[in-house]
Amino acid sequence: MSDEKKTPKEKIGVYVCHCGTNISAVVDVEGVRDWVQKNMAGDGVVIARDYKFMCSSLGQELIEKDIKELGLTRVVVAACSPHLHEKTFRTAAENAGLNPYLTELVSIREQISWVHTDKAVATAKAKSLVAGTVKRVVNNEALEKLKVPINANTLVVGGGIAGIQAALEIANGGFHVYLVEREPSLGGHMAQFDKTFPTLDCSACILTPRMVEAGTHPNITVLTWSEVTNVSGYIGNFSVTIKKKSRCVNEELCTGCGICIEKCPKKVIDDTFEAGLGYRKVIYTPFAQAVPNFPVLDQPNCTYFEKGTCKACEKFCPTNAIDFTQQDQILNVEVGNIILATGYDLFDASRMTNYGYGRLANVYSSLEFERMSNSSGPTNGHIVLRDGKTKPETVGIIHCVGSRDKNFNNHCSAICCMQSLKFAHLVKEHTGATVYEFYIDMRTPAKSYDEFYQRIIDEGTVFVRGKVAEISDIPRIPDEEGKLIIQVEDTLVGKQRRIPVDMVILSNGLEPRADAKQVGKLFGISCSSDGWYIERHPKLDPVTTMTEGILIAGCASGPKDIPASVSQGAAAAARVMDKILQKEVELEPVRATIDEDKCSGCRICNNMCPFSAILYIEDKGVTRVNPALCQGCGTCIAACPAGAISGTGFSDEQILAQIDGILMAV
Amino acid sequence: MNDYIYYPGCSMEGSGIAYHESLMVVKKVLGMQLHEIDDWNCCGATEYLGTSTIPAYSLIARNLALAAQQTVGNKTVMAPCSACYLNLVKADHNMAESKVLGGKVNEALAAGGLHYDPGSLTIRHLLDVFINDVGLDTIKSKVTHPLTGMRVAPYLGCMVPRPDYGHQFSDYEQPTELDDLLRALGADVIDYPLKTECCGGHMAQIGPETAYEMIRRLVSTAENRQADIMVTVCPMCQMNLDAYQPETNSFFGTNYQMPIVFFTQLMGLAFGADAKEVGFGRELVSAKKALARIGVAAPAPAASAPRSKKPQGLPMPASKFQKKAAAEMAIKEGSK
């Protein structure tokens, strides 16, 4: 029903966009324009226009002109999604002296012309959506953006190469960074690698300087053996709780001399850094170049904590730095932005029983091989069978283990082809063995990657195109006795082959961290269906997330090689510094406010707010909202039985009027 | 709980009669009630499926329809024959997955005044029932004559662990259920990685050379790993490995003498039944020697020596099953 009786209190201009033919092909733009002109005059529509590209400067000028000349008090633009151009048109209105929040955008492209085909139906829907917004905009209020200062400190979670890069960029920019790492040392997976493809320079040689720089940088507080346990606040003003786990080592006193490690009588298998292939002491630093180089005492395995005796480390420590009573520390830090560079987990190959990992001794995981070929690794760089001495004469390298497989991970792990080629080279270099590579598709897209592939072919590696079906230790013919037999279809020949080898190296895929979902929840960002963190835009905005102030870098958002991870670390840092340099952030003025006269102090709303923005004022017996903490979700508004809470930008009046509009007879 | 609708399948009355006899003994000991589907028909094995679709599925579905009529509270159909078991599950699964197939099959059944709603029955294999319903503890508790000293190669064949629509088994390739059950009987279970390799199936009839090679692989590996006897859960496997073993020998000029019997026969023995009663003597490759082992002290060297605890060479990663066990332990610890 239209409201001819009342004289409209606002002067509204409606602008319908063709978006070239994106909209006009399916929606009768002129039809919509005329209908609004005719039927919504009663609601205050004084002018309705259509234009080829409203977002063009000419289109914007059209609006500005009307505001000035016709004295429009409200503007409605029917074009694309508000997430695309709301800002554009609000700025245009602002330039013409109209408060930006009196302009509304109707999505008739994403919600109509791109998803419907029947022109009549589409046009009708367009009319009702416009009508809804016209009736809504009448109830819009002039609002001012809230400006809050940005805390110049940044939290970087994850001390791998991406996190280190991000931290260094920001620190060098002159701002403080808290770099939190859950393991005892910085370095991440890169520290475990031997060589890096395709240049084959030593991983440690290029990583160590960066780790040291981060470890000694005046602007970086490195917190290893630490985990973030709580995050609250919003962009510019996060407060973060960090648990610094007990090392049983007093960092003030410890010089990192390493005598305690030497004297510790107990060895355990190192499942983390040595990928289970080697041993470490119970008090240890994961590797020689560890940053920081304070050791960590592995309490569950420590004889003293088990039996109450030993204390060898304490006895021999020259600076009495060993402290068995040390407790976990809880630190609170205030930061303005947070970068998550939490990395990846390696696919657990024992899940593929047909490859026999964990059953057949000489089947190795990629990380085991990295450690084995590393001169500082458990075999001092000697590539040997599980017996610890025999050199392999034939080696099979298997691609796509747990990747590109609907039974495990659907995605391509991006790095395995190059990693496997690198393995082939290393095996040849160290042992001169015959090497077979089993691949489905060879993926070498980045700079000088395919040249590396050429080089490995030239080195005489045998390439077999086919996903390996099984690895067996059951011989069928004498030649297979005592060997591992790789059974595969050579798809380029079209025949099944059984290739006996001494050693198999699996190129394990990359998986999202097992705890990615919980961590995401902690920081208020979400994972895609396959478990990686979702970027704000996969192409145009790969390092930010839907949550302002939370950024992602490196493998946290999907498999990446070192160059890509480093670039993302730097990119995230640039984004953060951009925000810091703005000194303050503008927050959308979408907030809840409480009319204290109407508030009965029932406190129903009090436990509705997850940001504790709602405070009960005991003496007044009423509740108030802290606008800086309020995020504008509006849950309290809907909960208030007295209708005492109202929400700017999304008030009851606006929404109820919009319902009226979209249900108008068209 | 111990009541099952029972689909024996044709072999149980013929080549697999030992399976039938031993099952009858074992179920009595374990107090299971088997209600045979009235007037059941052949499941068509893999032959019917390979020549037609709707008729093949209708043939199978008749049994399901009859079984559904017979359900009194209990909705579980148990089949001891792997091929029968798989055909029944497959029909149930595919009829549900493809409405077109389901519709046509029911149209056909209607011609015989029958109907079957896919998903209304649960179809399970005998081994699954023993492990997951009866339970190893109960089985252990019934063992009066442990099979100590008998080196057994556990052989499941294909169709029980794969495709395993119901995810009843621990693994497609190396399931541990049969090993666990035989261990519960006190047998010395050897590491037999070919436990789910193919026995040759109908190739014995239509492409003997192919079948002989598969039979050779299985039997020779069992023998190389010093098994006294192979144990199976499938009449077709038993038939191929037992009845075609002599032919395989003459084809390759070998002389394997590897007896192969049904797991229920060993259960029967362990439960104290006498050999004849549980169908021993029906196998073509005699199991006499193997039976003689029982009671005799176990011979020392195992083909696959367990890995020594002391770090020697490089440490091994844990297998899927070791990890699972560890996880379960951790949970137990946690609950304490």
Place this chain on the structure above:
Amino acid sequence: MTVPEGMDRPKAGLRQRENLALLHEVSLATAGVSHVEMCIQCGTCGGSCPSAADMDHTPRKLFAMLRAGMEDEVLRSNTPWMCVSCYHCVVRCPQQIHIPDVMYMLKSKAIAAKLCQDSTAPDFSKTFIGMVETFGRSFEVGLAGWHYVTHYPLRLPAMAVMGFGLFTKSRMSILPKRIKGMDQLKAILDKAKTLEMSE
């Protein structure tokens, strides 16, 4: 986009392109959801197959031929007949293609098109089915007997020995068992056959 009648397949791989017609036809006719359109030609099936050595094409290649629309070559192939239904390929296939079910389907197609090279396998199936359709149960003696007489006369002596063995151990009954509801079964199968044709 035209979707064939009575289609209930996942959205994947449903683009109706001319040269994919055969692939889709096979996929549709296969019982259950075959996913065969999704093959990435990795060869896991061919690598896993215990009888691959005796196949003229590996399953993977057969699927490529389906894509290429090489109907005759596919139906003449002995590959489906060599399938032993071990299901290794199914559980390993990274695209979860129900390969044996596709093979079954191809066999029936080949029989219908009279394109099987060697009649041993089809005949064995026929004999088997003949028994089942007459008695409602399989009848090993009749089956084996007839099959060897017609296809492996030379193996008869060996078989006779085995048969005798089985017989003396009463693992073979001379007389077939016949089910009571033979008429019912026949009615069902006749109806089913007409429905099969109507596809």
Place this chain on the structure above:
Amino acid sequence: MTEKFEPVIVGFTCNWCSYRAADAAGTARMKYAPNVRLIRLMCSGRLDPSFVIKAFATGADGVMISGCHPGDCHYISQNYKALRRYLLLRRTLAGFGIEPGRVKLVWASAAEGLKLTEEINAFVEEVRALGPLNWPKWDGAAEVFESELAPHIATEVPA
């Protein structure tokens, strides 16, 4: 043959997930039933059950509410509150003699354009099956709402 009933459906979408899912569906040109008209809220938690009643009273045959997946709420946990209200609302509606099936709560993340369109198509069919909502059609309904809201408007506190 009589022309089939085209239900009118109002959809309340969360600004962070399902509204973006609708954008995604658009960008991917996924076609779906045109019966749904979306209203953007900041959060499914903002949904005041009275909006739904209002929609029905004004002529909607069905109302769809969509929010972030449990655990993924942009405002931490507000979608759970939406869920609670939704369940209560369904009972209330049943009390009014309205089929609870006319309201539907859907979880759709920003990435799930396809899921959203599938949910919409399904819901349109469900409501189509229920037929037109025979809510007492009385012209005054809107005015009553207006008058009940008048006090609000009068005492609205400007931000």
